[in-house]
Amino acid sequence: MKNNLQMIKFQRSKWFSFLFVIMAVLSFNTVNAQQKVKNIVLIHGAFADGSGWEGVYRILTKHGYNVSVVGNPNTGLADDAEATRRVLERQDGPAILVGHSYGGAIITEIGLEKNVAGLVFVAAFVPDAGESLLQLAQSGPPSPNSGILPPQSGFLWYDKAKYHSGFCADVSAEKAAFMYDSQIPVAFAAFQVPITKVAWKTKPSWYIVASEDQTVPPEGQHFMAKRANAKITEIKGSHVVFISQPAAVAAVIEEAAKGALK
Known part of the structure; x- marks a missing residue:
């Protein structure tokens, strides 16, 4: 009888130990799930529109993320920040803001919103x-192949002669032609207004340097990324590296989503 009681106690002890391990694993997984940001908000820059994010969008949504693309009007920093705020208000939980080119100024200005967990800059401006x-x-020598034209009626356009080679050299000529004809100009005033809020000083940041960018020089990108203490990933690609290398760009965004709340 005594041996039977000891056996029962031993088996009960093993059972409780097993339950403890299971509960610990479940708790660990729950914490990890809570730490992973599920909402991604993508912001385009000048001379392009939100459709350029389609490749990145498809990858991230396939991996279970809730992805929104801001259609900022490029009419001024205040207008474009407000367009992003409206999308942020629709998010259920924390979000990662991703800004390309001029979009980097937008996420810098709007990124202090309470539900922004982190910032990802893609060949982007990072103003202080x-x-x-x-x-x-x-602040540095311009790229000789950049095709940004002087203001016309208060807006900046990209020169047709340099659009493919200077803006999107690693996409097909056919795609570049469509992108040129559908480009969204940016208000020159957006380049003149000083930044008033700087989210990257308090929010974790990642930066994708496009090593073959001929619109925003890679040297300038490295300078801005280091100043912002961002985690830097260099990808071989043009200024629209998010279009030509969507998998590589999506991987960095996922890294941010998994690491922003740690």
Whole structure:
């Protein structure tokens, strides 16, 4: 009888130990699930539109993320930040903001919103407080192949002669032609207004340097990324690296989504 009681106690002890391990694993997985940001908000820059994010969108949604694409009007930093805020208000939980080119200024300005968990800059401008994009653009030698034209009726357009080679050299000529004809110009005022809020000083940041960018020089990208203390990933691609290398760009966004709340 005594041996039987000891056996029962031993088996009960093993059972409780097994339950403890299961509960610990479940708790660990629950914490991990809570730490992973599920909402991704993508913001395009000048001379392009939200459709350029389609490749990245398809990859991230396939991996279970809730992805929204902001159709910012490019009419001014305040307008474009407000367009992003409206999309942020629709998110259920924390979100990662991803900004391309001029979109980097937008996420810098709007990224202090309470549900923003982290920032991803893609070949983007990363201005500091009191700094304008024009100041940043003029702080170093311009790329000789950049096709940004002088303002016309208050807006900046990209030169047709340089659009493919200077803006999107690693997409097909046919696609580049369509992108040129559907480009969205940006208000010159957006490049003149100084930044008033700087989210990257308090929010974790990642930066994708496009090593073959001929619109925003890679040297300038490295400078801005290091200044923002962003985690840097360099990808061989043009200014629209998010279009030509969607899998590589999506991988960095996922890294941010998994690491922003840690």
